[in-house]
Amino acid sequence: DSGVTQTPKHLITATGQRVTLRCSPRSGDLSVYWYQQSLDQGLQFLIQYYNGEERAKGNILERFSAQQFPDLHSELNLSSLELGDSALYFCASSVRGTSGGTEQFFGPGTRLTVL
């Protein structure tokens, strides 16, 4: 158990709909990262928040948005859903590790299926 929690575990919805994925980071971690994992694109970074502020953006579509709240939990909002948005969405939180890099701990993911 990484200490990162994500809800819901599974989400099935229809094209055109909007969903919200939720992530609670490990206690004390200020950074939250969102990643998308799909068969054709692999694991791709979407967006990072640090202590409530957006810090980095990756391959995130304009239909997607995120935010981090004062209690440090984060939400990823996906709107106007398309079939191609079906994927696993992971949240990770980070702490500076012994290797000098920032160790990221991943949650169990939310599997989104768009029908």
Place this chain on the structure above:
Amino acid sequence: QQQVKQSPQSLIVQKGGISIINCAYENTAFDYFPWYQQFPGKGPALLIAIRPDVSEKKEGRFTISFNKSAKQFSLHIMDSQPGDSATYFCAASRASGSARQLTFGSGTQLTVLP
């Protein structure tokens, strides 16, 4: 543009054998190279990581070898066990303030036969 290339895509090893997975990167600004292990239905779990000022790092049966001049790094799993069967991802990140997003390789599905 794929910045971290991983090979092989799949690997089958006998129990007790050595599993070797290779990665190559393009961006010389990368300064942190972790490996993640992912079991079906689970999130990636950090296995071991290295910085470019070190050529090798060992933790138990897992070793990272790093070649800065070649911009390559590899994961060696010694005495591979059936329980090691999983998908392995190499990754890289660079320091940019507090932005340290990971760029992942495409993954290697390892199967260790009993």
